Amino acid sequence: MAPEIPHDQPSIESPLSGEKLDNLASKVAASIEADQRTSHLTTSYLPSRREVIGALERLNWLLFPGFNGPREIDASKLTAHTRSLLAGIAGPLFHQIAGALRYEEAAEPITFGEHCPDCDVRAREIVDGFLEKLPSLRSTLSLDVQAAYDGDPAAHHTDETIFCYPGIRALWMHRVAHELYTENVPLIPRIIAEHAHELTGIDIHPGATIGNSFFIDHGTGVVIGETTIIGNHCKVYQGVTLGARSFEREADGGLKRGTKRHPTLGDSVTVYAGATILGGDTTIGDHCIIAGGVFLVRSIEAGHTVRGPKAGMRLNENRPDFK
Amino acid sequence: MAPEIPHDQPSIESPLSGEKLDNLASKVAASIEADQRTSHLTTSYLPSRREVIGALERLNWLLFPGFNGPREIDASKLTAHTRSLLAGIAGPLFHQIAGALRYEEAAEPITFGEHCPDCDVRAREIVDGFLEKLPSLRSTLSLDVQAAYDGDPAAHHTDETIFCYPGIRALWMHRVAHELYTENVPLIPRIIAEHAHELTGIDIHPGATIGNSFFIDHGTGVVIGETTIIGNHCKVYQGVTLGARSFEREADGGLKRGTKRHPTLGDSVTVYAGATILGGDTTIGDHCIIAGGVFLVRSIEAGHTVRGPKAGMRLNENRPDFK
Amino acid sequence: MAPEIPHDQPSIESPLSGEKLDNLASKVAASIEADQRTSHLTTSYLPSRREVIGALERLNWLLFPGFNGPREIDASKLTAHTRSLLAGIAGPLFHQIAGALRYEEAAEPITFGEHCPDCDVRAREIVDGFLEKLPSLRSTLSLDVQAAYDGDPAAHHTDETIFCYPGIRALWMHRVAHELYTENVPLIPRIIAEHAHELTGIDIHPGATIGNSFFIDHGTGVVIGETTIIGNHCKVYQGVTLGARSFEREADGGLKRGTKRHPTLGDSVTVYAGATILGGDTTIGDHCIIAGGVFLVRSIEAGHTVRGPKAGMRLNENRPDFK
Numbered sequence: 005m006a007p008e009i010p011h012d013q014p015s016i017e018s019p020l021s022g023e024k025l026d027n028l029a030s031k032v033a034a035s036i037e038a039d040q041r042t043s044h045l046t047t048s049y050l051p052s053r054r055e056v057i058g059a060l061e062r063l064n065w066l067l068f069p070g071f072n073g074p075r076e077i078d079a080s081k082l083t084a085h086t087r088s089l090l091a092g093i094a095g096p097l098f099h100q101i102a103g104a105l106r107y108e109e110a111a112e113p114i115t116f117g118e119h120c121p122d123c124d125v126r127a128r129e130i131v132d133g134f135l136e137k138l139p140s141l142r143s144t145l146s147l148d149v150q151a152a153y154d155g156d157p158a159a160h161h162t163d164e165t166i167f168c169y170p171g172i173r174a175l176w177m178h179r180v181a182h183e184l185y186t187e188n189v190p191l192i193p194r195i196i197a198e199h200a201h202e203l204t205g206i207d208i209h210p211g212a213t214i215g216n217s218f219f220i221d222h223g224t225g226v227v228i229g230e231t232t233i234i235g236n237h238c239k240v241y242q243g244v245t246l247g248a249r250s251f252e253r254e255a256d257g258g259l260k261r262g263t264k265r266h267p268t269l270g271d272s273v274t275v276y277a278g279a280t281i282l283g284g285d286t287t288i289g290d291h292c293i294i295a296g297g298v299f300l301v302r303s304i305e306a307g308h309t310v311r312g313p314k315a316g317m318r319l320n321e322n323r324p325d326f327k
Numbered sequence: 328m329a330p331e332i333p334h335d336q337p338s339i340e341s342p343l344s345g346e347k348l349d350n351l352a353s354k355v356a357a358s359i360e361a362d363q364r365t366s367h368l369t370t371s372y373l374p375s376r377r378e379v380i381g382a383l384e385r386l387n388w389l390l391f392p393g394f395n396g397p398r399e400i401d402a403s404k405l406t407a408h409t410r411s412l413l414a415g416i417a418g419p420l421f422h423q424i425a426g427a428l429r430y431e432e433a434a435e436p437i438t439f440g441e442h443c444p445d446c447d448v449r450a451r452e453i454v455d456g457f458l459e460k461l462p463s464l465r466s467t468l469s470l471d472v473q474a475a476y477d478g479d480p481a482a483h484h485t486d487e488t489i490f491c492y493p494g495i496r497a498l499w500m501h502r503v504a505h506e507l508y509t510e511n512v513p514l515i516p517r518i519i520a521e522h523a524h525e526l527t528g529i530d531i532h533p534g535a536t537i538g539n540s541f542f543i544d545h546g547t548g549v550v551i552g553e554t555t556i557i558g559n560h561c562k563v564y565q566g567v568t569l570g571a572r573s574f575e576r577e578a579d580g581g582l583k584r585g586t587k588r589h590p591t592l593g594d595s596v597t598v599y600a601g602a603t604i605l606g607g608d609t610t611i612g613d614h615c616i617i618a619g620g621v622f623l624v625r626s627i628e629a630g631h632t633v634r635g636p637k638a639g640m641r642l643n644e645n646r647p648d649f650k
Numbered sequence: 651m652a653p654e655i656p657h658d659q660p661s662i663e664s665p666l667s668g669e670k671l672d673n674l675a676s677k678v679a680a681s682i683e684a685d686q687r688t689s690h691l692t693t694s695y696l697p698s699r700r701e702v703i704g705a706l707e708r709l710n711w712l713l714f715p716g717f718n719g720p721r722e723i724d725a726s727k728l729t730a731h732t733r734s735l736l737a738g739i740a741g742p743l744f745h746q747i748a749g750a751l752r753y754e755e756a757a758e759p760i761t762f763g764e765h766c767p768d769c770d771v772r773a774r775e776i777v778d779g780f781l782e783k784l785p786s787l788r789s790t791l792s793l794d795v796q797a798a799y800d801g802d803p804a805a806h807h808t809d810e811t812i813f814c815y816p817g818i819r820a821l822w823m824h825r826v827a828h829e830l831y832t833e834n835v836p837l838i839p840r841i842i843a844e845h846a847h848e849l850t851g852i853d854i855h856p857g858a859t860i861g862n863s864f865f866i867d868h869g870t871g872v873v874i875g876e877t878t879i880i881g882n883h884c885k886v887y888q889g890v891t892l893g894a895r896s897f898e899r900e901a902d903g904g905l906k907r908g909t910k911r912h913p914t915l916g917d918s919v920t921v922y923a924g925a926t927i928l929g930g931d932t933t934i935g936d937h938c939i940i941a942g943g944v945f946l947v948r949s950i951e952a953g954h955t956v957r958g959p960k961a962g963m964r965l966n967e968n969r970p971d972f973k
Contacts, residue, residue: 018417019451020458025417028458029410035462036392036405041469041485044393045400053395053490069682070690072699077691082682087675094671095662111484128665135666135674139681146687157894157905158855158876160836161757162687167699168840170847190483194491201493205528205547205851205870207565209481224528224851224871225547225889227565227600230481242853242873243548243566243889245600245619248480259480277873277891277926280600280619293645296891296926297945299620299638311641315945318957322939339741342774343781348740351781352733358785359715359728364792364808367716368723376718376813434807513806517814524816528851528870530888532804547851548870550888550923553804566871566889568923568942571803582803603923603942616968622943622961634964 047110049103056195059096060177062089066138067145067176071166094131101189102127108190130187141179144216148175151217155239170204171220181210212246215271222277229266231284238269241277241296249283249301270306370433372426379518382419383500385412389461390468390499394489417454424512425450431513453510464502467539471498474540478562493527494543504533535569538594545600552589554607561592564600564619572606572624593629693756695749702841705742706823708735712784713791713822717812740777747835748773754836776833787825790862794821797863801885816850817866827856858892861917868923875912877930884915887923887942895929895947916952 018025036043044050065073066089077085102124109120152165152172159165165172177200185193193210201207205224208214212228215236220226222242228234232246240246248265264284273288275281276296281288288294289306298312341348359366367373388396389412400408425447432443475488475495482488488495500523508516516533524530528547531537535551538559543549545565551557555569563569571588587607596611598604599619604611611617612629621635664671682689690696711719712735723731748770755766798811798818805811811818823846831839839856847853851870854860858874861882866872868888874880878892886892894911910930919934921927922942927934934940935952944958 018414019421019447020414020417020455024455025410025414028413028461029406031459032389032413032461032465033406033409035465036389036409037402039465039469041472042391042465042489044486045402045405047393048399050393050398051490052398066678066682068688070693070696075696075698076694079683079691082691083675083679086679086682087671090674090678091664091666091671094664094666098665099662124665132666132670136677138674138678142678142681142685142688146685149687154905157907157911158857160907163690164837164840166688167697167837168844170844191487191490194487198491198493201528201547202526203848205847207545207547211481222853222873224847224853224873225566227545227547242891243601243871245565247600259477261480261483265480277893278601278889278924282619291645298640299635300640304642307645309643309645311643312945313639313641316959317944317946318959319950320955320957322937322953322955339745341737341740342744342770343737343740343778347778348733348737351736351784352729354782355712355736355784355788356729356732358788359712359732360725362788362792364795365714365788365812367809368725368728370716371722373716373721374813375721514810514813517810521814521816524851524870525849530868530870534804548889550868550870566924568888570923582800584803584806588803601924614968621963622958623963627965630968632966632968634966636962636964 047107049106049110051100051104051107051191051195053195053199055096055100056192057199059093059100060180060196060199062093063180064176065089066093067142068166071163090135094135097134098127098131100192101130101184104190104192130184130189133187134183137183141183144179145172145176147217148172148219151219151237151239152221155219156221170206170223174200174204174206174208174220174223174226175214175218178208178210178212178214182212182214185210212266231264232266233268235269235271235273235290237272239274241275243278244275245280245282246275247280247282249286370430372429372433374423374427374430374514374518376518376522378419378423379515380522382416382423383503383519383522385416386503387499388412389416390465391489394486413458417458420457421450421454423515424453424507427513427515453507453512456510457506460506464506467502468495468499470540471495471542474542474560474562475544478542479544492544493529493546497523497527497529497531497543497546497549498537498541501531501533501535501537505535505537508533535589548601554587555589556591558592558594558596558613560595562597564598566601567598568603568605569598570603570605572609693753695752695756697746697750697753697837697841699841699845701742701746702838703845705739705746706826706842706845708739709826710822711735712739713788714812717809736781740781743780744773744777746838747776747830750836750838776830776835779833780829783829787829790825791818791822793863794818794865797865797883797885798867801865802867816852816869820846820850820852820854820866820869820872821860821864824854824856824858824860828858828860831856858912877910878912879914881915881917881919881936883918885920887921889924890921891926891928892921893926893928895932 105123105126106120149162149165152169153159153162177196181193181196197208197210206220206226208228209230211230212232214234217237219239225243226240227245227247229247246267254260267281267283267286269288270290272291275294278296279294279298281300283301286301287303289304291307292304293309295311298310304310428446428449429443472485472488475492476482476485500519504516504519520531520533529543529549531551532553534553535555537557540560542562548566549563550568550570552570569590577583590604590606590609592611593613595614598617601619602617602621604623606624610626612627614630615627616632618634621633627633751769751772752766795808795811798815799805799808823842827839827842843854843856852866852872854874855876857876858878860880863883865885871889872886873891873893875893892913900906913927913929913932915934916936918937921940924942925940925944927946929947932947933949935950937953938950939955941957944956950956
């Protein structure tokens with residue numbers, strides 16, 4: 005993410021005349037006022053990507069203490085250190101979640117009413133509930149770390165997977181985003197997911213339900229859709245899509261939203277690089293292995309290996325014009 | 328992008344002796360002097376990636392006010408705020424473009440002559456012309472935002488697509504880069520494109536011509552080549568390549584540069600994940616649908632759906648040795 | 651990479667009561683103490699990703715002077731400038747490498763013994779040896795830059811490839827990481843490789859052996875495994891995997907680590923987008939061309955072109971329900 009730069013300190017003087025700037029400013033301001041879709045002029049409670057990512061970074065220091073953030077944490081002061089970090093996470097997270105709830109109520113005042121007097125109460129509950137889950141989240145991530153080590157012969161130690169594996173990075177952010185998604189927090193889970201996608205090339209929708217001991221190797225190009233369900237001990241490689249088959253439409257022609265559109269994987273399923281599995285009714289049974297590049301839109305019973313057709317190939321001596 | 332760190336403040340003392348450092352410095356300096364390809368020692372006007380990206384970031388605040396950058400912009404002060412941002416963009420942009428023009432003239436003094444007295448004049452014209460186009464650029468982006476919402480059943484609001492969709496991020500940067508490419512600005516359009524590629528995994532050459540209401544979903548691995556032409560209302564998914572078929576060569580054996588090498592898509596064309604369409608003569612007609620994974624090097628008439636061969640698959644019970 | 655934020659300056663006050671925070675802190679601290687896999691509380695010598703990336707950034711200024719980092723370097727002061735940069739690289743690099751060696755000895759005290767009195771000596775040797783190789787590394791990178799220009803008709807100048815080509819970025823970081831890998835430096839080579847992967851989408855294991863004049867175009871999704879060997883003048887496009895076929899296991903059921911698992915490419919081999927080549931015994935001979943999307947698990951003799959089967963396709967007029 006590019007650093008934000010203070011807008012009031014242009015580093016170099018403008019080459020345009022004051023009159024020219026006045027003229028441009030009027031036109032651009034008019035274009036901002038004319039289009040509601042691309043601006044939020046007075047919405048103070050809109051989520052801030054910077055704040056969300058800052059809280060996420062501090063959270064990382066609690067999930068994997070010592071790997072990132074402060075070093076040499078005195079064991080006798082661990083509780084005090086943890087408390088200080090928790091306070092530093094709870095504040096911004098509360099502020100962002102309360103804002104996001106208020107934002108949603110302003111758009112469509114269904115749950116709490118337009119001015120949303122209860123947004124703060126609900127945000128506090130969500131933050132509290134989320135932080136209460138940190139110990140169990142840490143246990144889950146510990147299993148993911150072990151799964152990454154067990155799944156890759158190039159790994160020398162579980163520490164290496166925490167330091168260097170994009171799959172671990174994408175997964176801890178997903179597990180955080182998924183908790184907030186489950187509590188119906190608007191926008192913020194998707195901001196977290198897209199931050200993970202930016203850093204890793206792994207695009208997991210916060211809605212996806214993922215079991216224990218999940219391992220994604222390499223990961224670039226992986227797409228896991230909103231209503232995907234994945235069992236325990238599954239492995240997925242780079243370029244795998246667990247996606248939607250086609251989109252149903254409402255009577256008004258708009259897309260139908262909220263149905264099960266993405267596949268279900270049982271336990272101990274392995275999906276090799278570049279395979280594509282589509283459809284909300286597609287279920288892959290326990291212990292199945294899906295070979296690289298396979299395109300699958302039907303269910304597979306447990307214990308099967310699916311490969312593509314024996315492809316054959318055309319092998320020619322190079323023609324001089326084929327470069 | 329990693330932050331730049333001041334080179335004169337090494338955070339930790341070197342373990343090597345002064346003599347050793349002297350010796351190394353001579354050798355490395357000699358290697359720098361000996362190779363012209365990898366150094367620019369005195370070229371003050373070489374573009375700076377940092378400055379370009381800084382201007383781009385501020386531009387984002389004008390394209391989507393309130394989403395990133397300053398919040399709670401007082402409507403009565405919108406024009407003043409806009410003017411201040413415009414000045415803060417025009418300055419660095421002018422400086423970078425004038426530098427890039429001077430850089431190009433130094434390499435091959437064709438247009439303005441070696442010392443390029445008119446580089447500043449031309450840069451001012453380009454900045455002026457570009458900023459004049461901001462209102463129409465904003466309208467175009469508003470249509471892209473709507474297309475992203477219309478195209479994805481997982482989206483809850485157009486705001487979500489501005490906050491979280493890599494396709495929107497790649498596209499606003501592309502549309503900016505394309506304007507500068509059209510004005511023959513050297514290097515800077517490619518720096519912008521590669522910045523977008525770094526953040527999103529979507530690699531669009533600034534030369535590509537893209538119509539209104541374009542939507543890229545997920546996006547990782549998308550490659551759109553320099554001479555690609557895309558109509559209105561098209562959709563493209565992750566891993567799609569719109570690329571060159573093979574490279575023609577000049578009489579001297581070098582690659583022929585500047586010909587139409589990439590495909591043309593009509594209006595309302597959808598290309599699903601992982602499909603590859605190659606060749607400057609390849610034209611995909613209006614309303615065509617190209618299924619996932621299809622490899623296409625020929626033209627398709629309007630209104631057709633192209634799928635790969637019925638693949639079949641080999642389904643076996645797992646052998647114990649197939650892990 | 652998101653910037654680190656000081657943990658002791660929470661930007662917003664916590665909404666939770668002091669009692670609540672005390673309670674949470676005890677639980678989270680207990681979960682940290684209970685799981686050894688996800689924390690390193692007192693290991694002061696654990697590598698720091700920030701420090702490693704900082705040193706890497708300064709190294710970039712020596713490998714491509716003037717492109718990034720300080721500008722307008724007075725030719726008469728080049729040696730002094732180089733010396734200052736070298737000192738600023740040697741210090742942090744030494745500190746990180748000594749820490750990584752000590753970290754490894756603490757885990758399994760084989761080479762230098764548990765307290766590792768010789769870790770500093772060995773680290774100094776490694777830094778010294780690495781910096782001695784910089785001139786030859788610069789020559790190698792100069793050839794890579796030329797290969798990128800020669801291989802892409804969209805490039806206008808070799809400078810453009812240094813500024814904007816993810817392949818060049820991934821490759822200079824790989825060549826640095828590979829030198830450290832060869833000296834058995836723990837963790838740091840993988841941290842460098844994953845940093846390159848984050849920025850470019852190109853995932854090259856530091857163990858991979860890559861010849862001169864290598865070119866990766868676009869690059870997103872490329873995976874090159876640990877024991878891959880690549881000759882001179884090869885080209886690889888986006889989405890190519892040079893990977894392992896299947897994993898052998900030890901008697902105890904764990905993965906066998908350290909065998910040749912990835913393919914060998916001869917000289918002047920081109921592998922087009924999305925092709926997959928797997929297996930430690932798979933050898934692709936000189937001047938071979940592997941077409942896009944080909945899946946290959948056998949060796950190919952020199953001078954051949956490999957394409958997939960003539961695929962055919964199913965071309966239908968759009969059904970109204972196929973959107």
